[in-house]
Amino acid sequence: MKALVIYYTRTGNTKFVAEKIAQELGADIEEVIDKKNRSGPIGWLSAGKDAMSRSQTEIAETNKKPSEYDLIIVGTPNWASKPSPAIRTYLSKYDLTGKKVATFCITDGLESGEKVIEEMKMIIPKSESTEHLVVPNPAKNKVDAENKISEWCTRLKLPQ
Template structure:
């Protein structure tokens, strides 16, 4: 099965999880790049506000077409109980091209269920698999116990 792993990361947490997934399975990787500046406190506040309002953003051009893949794994940080604005935008722009999807998210508090629900609503289909990794699990180095079964389920 030809697989694409797509993710957006503002702080690096989602990028770290994406790297671990990519290290466990054979897949192409694409980082979603936003044209808006989202660093610092102003960037954080703007990101949360836009997530709550479900506004779209302008993304840099992609290097890979999700239509060329059997499975697209999509990773996002949780912003205000929703997927990040860049990931929501990517899903809206590519929903007709994504045949099968799996989702993962990184988060500090709560919101993974709402994030996955919203991603499924945008795609108009349920994911094959989901995985949520907390910031605490990342700091303690215990997220591998979730990544390995996630990858195993997707590759079996």
């Protein structure tokens, strides 16, 4: 199975989880870069506003072609119970019709991760959504997070 992990991160938590998933699966990995500056308080405010209004953003060109993979694993931080605009843009930009897509979301707590997953699935209705994972605050509970990710990856390795 050829797998590709795609992620956006603002402060590194989603990157941590994405790298662990890629390592477990021997998958390729690519970061989606948002060209809009999301740093500092103004960046934080624009992040929340753009996520809530389901806006897309300008993303840097990516190198890996999802069409060449059997499974695409897409991860985003939770921004106001929505995916980040960079991941919304990526999912809208590529034709993932019929592709197996697994999704993961990083939150500060457990409450709204599932909404983010549902929202991501809504953007790609023609894909075959498989497993999903919500990881609350991986920086705080690193070992718990790593165990949860490893367990999830064993499920992804099974024939879907």
